[in-house]
Amino acid sequence: MRKFFCVLLSFFILVASLAIFPSALGIEYTSETVWVEALEDEYYFSEKTDEIIQSNKFYSNIGGCYAFGNFLDEYQKIVYNAIVENEGGLLGKIDETAQTSSISIPLEFPYFSGAQEAVSEKLKLTVVAAFSSVIDDYPEYFWLGSYSFSYSFNYISADKTQIQLKSITLKPTLDTASYANWNVVKECYLALLDAVKSFKVTGSTRYDKLKSIHDGICNMTTYTLNVPMAHQPTGVFLKGQAVCEGYAESFKLLCDRESIPCIIVVGTGNGAAHEWNYVQMEDGKWYGMDVTWDDQTDKGDGIFYDYFLVGGESFNAAFGKTKFGNGTESTGNHINTGTHFPNSTFALTYPSIATQSYTGVIPMWNSSATFDNTRNLMFIPRGAVASQQIICTYSGWSNNAPSTNKASVSGTTTGGKVTITSPISRTYTIVRRGDVDKTNSVNSTDYSIVRDIAMHKRAEYTDTAQFAAADMNGDGVIDGFDAIYLDLYYRGLVD
Numbered sequence: 001m002r003k004f005f006c007v008l009l010s011f012f013i014l015v016a017s018l019a020i021f022p023s024a025l026g027i028e029y030t031s032e033t034v035w036v037e038a039l040e041d042e043y044y045f046s047e048k049t050d051e052i053i054q055s056n057k058f059y060s061n062i063g064g065c066y067a068f069g070n071f072l073d074e075y076q077k078i079v080y081n082a083i084v085e086n087e088g089g090l091l092g093k094i095d096e097t098a099q100t101s102s103i104s105i106p107l108e109f110p111y112f113s114g115a116q117e118a119v120s121e122k123l124k125l126t127v128v129a130a131f132s133s134v135i136d137d138y139p140e141y142f143w144l145g146s147y148s149f150s151y152s153f154n155y156i157s158a159d160k161t162q163i164q165l166k167s168i169t170l171k172p173t174l175d176t177a178s179y180a181n182w183n184v185v186k187e188c189y190l191a192l193l194d195a196v197k198s199f200k201v202t203g204s205t206r207y208d209k210l211k212s213i214h215d216g217i218c219n220m221t222t223y224t225l226n227v228p229m230a231h232q233p234t235g236v237f238l239k240g241q242a243v244c245e246g247y248a249e250s251f252k253l254l255c256d257r258e259s260i261p262c263i264i265v266v267g268t269g270n271g272a273a274h275e276w277n278y279v280q281m282e283d284g285k286w287y288g289m290d291v292t293w294d295d296q297t298d299k300g301d302g303i304f305y306d307y308f309l310v311g312g313e314s315f316n317a318a319f320g321k322t323k324f325g326n327g328t329e330s331t332g333n334h335i336n337t338g339t340h341f342p343n344s345t346f347a348l349t350y351p352s353i354a355t356q357s358y359t360g361v362i363p364m365w366n367s368s369a370t371f372d373n374t375r376n377l378m379f380i381p382r383g384a385v386a387s388q389q390i391i392c393t394y395s396g397w398s399n400n401a402p403s404t405n406k407a408s409v410s411g412t413t414t415g416g417k418v419t420i421t422s423p424i425s426r427t428y429t430i431v432r433r434g435d436v437d438k439t440n441s442v443n444s445t446d447y448s449i450v451r452d453i454a455m456h457k458r459a460e461y462t463d464t465a466q467f468a469a470a471d472m473n474g475d476g477v478i479d480g481f482d483a484i485y486l487d488l489y490y491r492g493l494v495d
Helices: 074-085 116-137 182-198 206-220 233-239 244-257 444-454 464-470 480-490
Strands: 005-007 027-034 041-043 103-106 146-155 163-173 262-269 272-280 286-289 308-310 334-336 370-372 377-380 406-410 417-422 426-432
Touching: 074 103, 074 116, 074 163, 116 146, 116 163, 116 262, 182 233, 182 244, 206 244, 206 308, 206 370, 233 244, 244 262, 244 272, 377 464, 426 464, 444 464, 444 480
Parallel strands: 377 426
Antiparallel strands: 005 041, 027 146, 103 163, 146 163, 262 272, 262 334, 272 286, 286 308, 370 377, 406 417, 417 426
């Protein structure tokens, strides 16, 4: 029986002793060093119950739907914005053989002041808050995490009990086990840009796209410990090997590209450090997404959906029937901490997730079904057996579904029904893509029907399911593009 591993973020902070050098101008300089190493990893829970560029070139936070930077105070935002504007230290002149960069942050208005010890502590919190937010808002800056900073200040009282900050200098430091110097970082950054841009995402609905991203990452990635880049999205896109950080950050990058609201969540999974995602659907609610734990492909078990668009009260089927959790309750297997750096009072702010999963049931492992809650449709491709797309409707797994999941299927193709009675009440109409005449097959007759509709020789379907079956590209109209696509589809030339 296999064990499923997921990363333990083990963070260490080292604060060097202060070195103060008096200046004739009344300005003094203090240097402090803080760094983080993510090298140790968590063991997954019990065995399975059954078998450069250009600033802002990436897509982070499109639409500004949810960015951790928006929750920072005015001082933290100064540091946050400086990091982003400098692309995490990648802009400007850098010694490409060096292992640190430098971001200078002049303070154009009075910064916080007070006794030196108090200002020093507040500055640490400010930098931790800024870095924590940038790391999760902009995972393309994969080299961030380890850093040092220095600052200059003026005495504003004769007894030197009051100081005022004048400037801050941040110095990102590389994970040299993965990136020997800034030249390597730049090469990997450009390669990551290209890989994310070329990643194929299929489907027209948000659910379709999320499933395509989820499945694509699972298929291209092997969960692997202690290899270079495993803790960054470069591990997924450039090496095909990663731990949970790499999975979660890669998932967010692709959601950002598709303008799907998505955040990275830091916390514990079954008691050990872990990262996953929250995704916002069209209903305005946030749902849990753990691609790492769903990926069983490296052991031949395929792709699971126990952690795909789940709610706080959702129970998994294959992994002990435990509850996902709302992020704060001790009975959940996912608990939010929001802390990248220990010994700090700063924690990221997360939205609340929905109570139940987006669909109300768990799709079968390797399921081909996708769901549209706006129109209450369940899409399946040619050849798919409707009754085998949901765990609690498939006889081979009926005893393994969580007791809270109850559903039934009537019909086999377009026009059939999937009725969920627990934990929510909802009915989906089945749509077999391309089967517009409801014969349970996709053939030349379906093509002829769609062609005639496109040529206005036949009226469009008023039946929602049949219209959706004919609208092959999901753009809301039936036209020649759908006819061409359907012709290629039934002949097996396109998916």
